[in-house]
Amino acid sequence: MQSVVPFHSGHAGLKQLLGGKGANLAEMTNAGLPVPPGFTITTDVCRSYYEAGKQLPAGLMEQVHQAMRELEQAKGQGFGDPAKPLLVSVRSGSVTSMPGMMDTILNLGLNDETVQGLASLTGNPRFAFDCYRRLIQMFGNVVFDIETYQFERLLHRLKQRLAVSLDSEVSAEGWTELIGEYKTVIRKEAGREFPQQVEEQLALAIEAVFRSWNNARAQVYRKVHQIPDEQGTAVNIQTMVFGNMGSDCGTGVVFTRNPSTGEPVLYGEYLMNAQGEDVVAGVRTPVPIAKLGEEMPLVFDQLVRTAEKLERHYTDMQDIEFTVEQGKLYLLQTRNGKRTAQAAVKIAVDLVREGVIDTGEAVNRIEPFHLDQLLHRAIDTDKPLHVLAAGLPASPGAASGVAVFDADTAEAWARAGRKVILVRSETTPEDIHGVLAAEGVLTSRGGMTSHAAVVARGMGKPCVCGCEALRLTDRAFAVTTADGEAVTVREGDALSIDGATGRVILGEVSLREPELTGELEQLLDWADEIRTLEVYTNADTPEDAAKARSFGAEGIGLCRTEHMFMSAERVPVVQAMILAETAEERAEALAKLLPMQQEDFEGIFRAMDGLPVTIRLLDPPLHEFLPNMEQLVVERERLNGQPDADPDRKERLEKLLRKVRTLHEMNPMLGTRGCRLGLVLPDIYEMQIEAVFRAVLSCLREQLDVRPDIMIPLVGHANELKRMRELVTRKADEVLGEFARTFRYRVGTMIEVPRAAVTAGDIAQHADFFSFGTNDLTQMTFGYSRDDAEGKFLTHYVETKLLPDNPFQVLDRDGVGTLIEWAVERGRAVKPKLKTGICGEHGGDKQSIFFCHGAGLDYVSCSPYRVPLARIAAAQAQL
Numbered sequence: 021m022q023s024v025v026p027f028h029s030g031h032a033g034l035k036q037l038l039g040g041k042g043a044n045l046a047e048m049t050n051a052g053l054p055v056p057p058g059f060t061i062t063t064d065v066c067r068s069y070y071e072a073g074k075q076l077p078a079g080l081m082e083q084v085h086q087a088m089r090e091l092e093q094a095k096g097q098g099f100g101d102p103a104k105p106l107l108v109s110v111r112s113g114s115v116t117s118m119p120g121m122m123d124t125i126l127n128l129g130l131n132d133e134t135v136q137g138l139a140s141l142t143g144n145p146r147f148a149f150d151c152y153r154r155l156i157q158m159f160g161n162v163v164f165d166i167e168t169y170q171f172e173r174l175l176h177r178l179k180q181r182l183a184v185s186l187d188s189e190v191s192a193e194g195w196t197e198l199i200g201e202y203k204t205v206i207r208k209e210a211g212r213e214f215p216q217q218v219e220e221q222l223a224l225a226i227e228a229v230f231r232s233w234n235n236a237r238a239q240v241y242r243k244v245h246q247i248p249d250e251q252g253t254a255v256n257i258q259t260m261v262f263g264n265m266g267s268d269c270g271t272g273v274v275f276t277r278n279p280s281t282g283e284p285v286l287y288g289e290y291l292m293n294a295q296g297e298d299v300v301a302g303v304r305t306p307v308p309i310a311k312l313g314e315e316m317p318l319v320f321d322q323l324v325r326t327a328e329k330l331e332r333h334y335t336d337m338q339d340i341e342f343t344v345e346q347g348k349l350y351l352l353q354t355r356n357g358k359r360t361a362q363a364a365v366k367i368a369v370d371l372v373r374e375g376v377i378d379t380g381e382a383v384n385r386i387e388p389f390h391l392d393q394l395l396h397r398a399i400d401t402d403k404p405l406h407v408l409a410a411g412l413p414a415s416p417g418a419a420s421g422v423a424v425f426d427a428d429t430a431e432a433w434a435r436a437g438r439k440v441i442l443v444r445s446e447t448t449p450e451d452i453h454g455v456l457a458a459e460g461v462l463t464s465r466g467g468m469t470s471h472a473a474v475v476a477r478g479m480g481k482p483c484v485c486g487c488e489a490l491r492l493t494d495r496a497f498a499v500t501t502a503d504g505e506a507v508t509v510r511e512g513d514a515l516s517i518d519g520a521t522g523r524v525i526l527g528e529v530s531l532r533e534p535e536l537t538g539e540l541e542q543l544l545d546w547a548d549e550i551r552t553l554e555v556y557t558n559a560d561t562p563e564d565a566a567k568a569r570s571f572g573a574e575g576i577g578l579c580r581t582e583h584m585f586m587s588a589e590r591v592p593v594v595q596a597m598i599l600a601e602t603a604e605e606r607a608e609a610l611a612k613l614l615p616m617q618q619e620d621f622e623g624i625f626r627a628m629d630g631l632p633v634t635i636r637l638l639d640p641p642l643h644e645f646l647p648n649m650e651q652l653v654v655e656r657e658r659l660n661g662q663p664d665a666d667p668d669r670k671e672r673l674e675k676l677l678r679k680v681r682t683l684h685e686m687n688p689m690l691g692t693r694g695c696r697l698g699l700v701l702p703d704i705y706e707m708q709i710e711a712v713f714r715a716v717l718s719c720l721r722e723q724l725d726v727r728p729d730i731m732i733p734l735v736g737h738a739n740e741l742k743r744m745r746e747l748v749t750r751k752a753d754e755v756l757g758e759f760a761r762t763f764r765y766r767v768g769t770m771i772e773v774p775r776a777a778v779t780a781g782d783i784a785q786h787a788d789f790f791s792f793g794t795n796d797l798t799q800m801t802f803g804y805s806r807d808d809a810e811g812k813f814l815t816h817y818v819e820t821k822l823l824p825d826n827p828f829q830v831l832d833r834d835g836v837g838t839l840i841e842w843a844v845e846r847g848r849a850v851k852p853k854l855k856t857g858i859c860g861e862h863g864g865d866k867q868s869i870f871f872c873h874g875a876g877l878d879y880v881s882c883s884p885y886r887v888p889l890a891r892i893a894a895a896q897a898q899l
């Protein structure tokens with residue numbers, strides 16, 4: 021097995037084997053770009069390492085040594101040679117990019133002897149000892165698991181002693197002193213000396229990088245981004261070039277386009293006289309790339325040209341790491357750049373317009389879940405904002421919450437239902453669970469390419485970083501505003517950030533929901549040309565319907581009519597209807613509800629003029645509209661304790677309590693709900709049907725094109741639907757009168773009980789359409805309560821990989837999916853034109869949409885904000 025592949029032997033097509041970084045370094049090397057020579061240890065080795073119980077495979081180190089000999093020859097240096105020491109970096113490189121999640125060691129090959137060699141060779145002892153102390157720190161952290169602060173604290177003290185603030189002001193003697201202290205830390209914490217044998221350094225470093233594949237933050241990142249654990253990482257070993265050798269050296273990161281907005285300009289940051297980690301770790305705040313044009317015009321020109329070349333080569337925006345060593349440019353990495361959703365859309369559309377890619381490719385490049393981010397919130401208020409400071413606008417969107425100052429608290433408070441803003445001096449990848457839990461992230465240090473920014477952008481979280489005006493202490497920050505006001509924000513205080521402008525604002529602010537941009541509309545139009553699956557929406561109000569239509573919904577797939585019963589002024593009428601003791605009382609309450617429902621339907625029909633509107637008749641058990649039993653019992657105790665309490669009130673309470681007791685069911689989700697309610701209490705359904713068709717008549721009078729589909733919930737037996745259909749037809753005929761002969765409407769059913777799916781052939785006899793209610797269908801197929809499972813065993817199931825996903829989020833293809841396929845096939849065998857769709861939560865999930873496309877459904881229906889996502893995913897399913 022070839023475990024080691026030199027850069028000059030690889031290419032971009034070998035990404036699975038070489039990881040993204042290794043494959044790209046090989047591709048760049050072969051394109052003649054200035055890449056320091058190196059080689060890649062393949063991802064196969066990582067898998068073997070884990071399979072063998074964390075043992076490097078036999079023979080690997082021989083291949084590594086052979087490759088090192090080649091590097092020595094290429095550079096005219098020797099690994100461990102005190103006269104001309106060869107130094108290398110050892111970096112991770114997974115197949116799917118996971119920025120900052122795994123480990124890197126730079127300057128490997130330095131020891132007490134070679135450092136002297138490097139000092140005399142470069143004539144720069146300050147530089148040589150700086151490299152050495154960095155190696156010991158990184159090595160200590162990555163190989164021996166010693167916390168970084170143990171080293172940082174000593175560095176901080178040294179700088180205090182020397183009365184300097186920048187690393188570059190520390191002398192060679194200063195570094196030598198620090199090296200002594202660092203070695204003591206290693207001895208104390210690792211129980212051994214820092215290895216002086218360079219071959220041992222190399223073997224330990226390779227193993228540590230493989231180990232870092234399974235560190236906690238990498239595991240969290242993989243879970244969030246659905247990267248398989250089996251993928252493994254490659255290890256790249258590359259000869260060092262130095263950005264910290266003097267004032268004609270530097271290092272930086274550039275994106276070929278702005279990763280936040282997509283603007284086609286070179287974008288990025290650099291630091292003079294620094295090593296790569298200084299930029300990405302966010303320890304020093306770097307300088308915008310345009311300044312390099314002033315400081316080193318020739319290098320800048322070469323960088324601009326190289327960036328253009330790379331972008332054309334990869335036909336996508338690139339994220340490039342470079343180093344300048346004594347005025348010469350080197351490329352250390354290129355990869356497709358992470359970007360905000362806004363940038364992703366703009367870049368995809370621009371690349372089509374520039375003739376680089378076609379429209380299908382542009383649609384394919386959009387991560388559907390990113391559209392959630394694109395439709396991000398913005399601050400919406402006329403009131404003056406209490407702006408505390410401004411940082412870098414690192415990831416767009418505005419967020420409000422309470423300030424928390426560490427990731428664990430962020431996670432705990434968010435779990436308890438609080439919205440939090442995570443405030444850190446800089447985030448390290450260990451904070452990823454806090455970032456995930458927070459509404460937004462604020463840091464006082466670090467640039468736009470720091471970990472905080474990259475990770476937040478990837479997750480679509482608002483982020484402001486490098487806000488240096490904040491003076492952070494343990495659980496608070498102090499800041500002096502532009503007006504000179506001194507403010508302290510403590511843990512739990514309300515705080516807002518605006519990731520689009522970088523503003524940090526005291527208190528909560530109201531947020532405006534987003535709208536579509538021109539580029540997104542263009543992309544969605546392209547998606548519409550491609551897809552065959554239609555996209556409907558779940559909407560219960562005229563406002564939601566209009567919003568969804570503006571996002572491109574082609575109909576309403578589910579209007580949950582019970583939501584129309586839930587407003588404060590309607591609940592008492594609904595309760596009166598439920599509590600009625602005589603038919604007259606009941607009819608009276610229903611008569612009050614009828615015009616209310618009619619008005620809602622008219623509003624929805626107007627908003628959806630010309631498009632189908634699927635109206636589902638009442639579904640939940642009636643007790644959901646009544647107070648719960650415990651509350652009532654407590655209230656009764658209270659009233660009984662008051663001798664002068666109003667007797668009428670007491671009587672009403674008793675009546676309510678009796679009714680609640682009668683309606684009580686042990687398993688209400690399996691009880692009197694859906695069509696069962698319609699069959700035993702037909703007058704409620706009759707009222708609803710009457711309201712629908714009265715609304716139809718009034719809209720027809722307004723010359724609107726009304727297309728109602730009446731949907732019966734929770735059908736499990738064909739006879740249920742047969743009777744319900746008769747009810748709908750009778751009532752519709754009654755209301756429509758002479759229009760009944762010409763006006764077309766459909767009657768269909770939800771398929772959300774497994775028996776309905778299994779007997780779909782019988783049910784189709786009475787149905788014009790099937791809508792798969794996959795929330796209930798998942799609940800009843802698995803036998804998992806949709807209301808309880810998630811906080812309980814289901815989380816455990818997903819975490820321990822017993823199940824690949826939460827089946828209430830991602831449709832279970834094998835079980836629920838098979839029922840759907842079966843039902844579609846049986847239904848269409850009876851009625852070839854039977855319309856089929858899905859209206860459970862899965863209608864807005866990419867993987868589930870792919871399934872629906874494959875199963876031949878006509879449409880998916882999802883919440884209004886997911887409509888753009890569904891349009892893109894439906895097109896991708898077609899491609």
Ligand code: PEP
Binds near residue numbers: 578772792793794
């Ligand atoms: C379903 O069960 O999937 C559905 C859409 O209905 P509800 O969520 O209202 O039960």
Ligand code: MG
Binds near residue numbers: 772793795
């Ligand atoms: Mg349901």
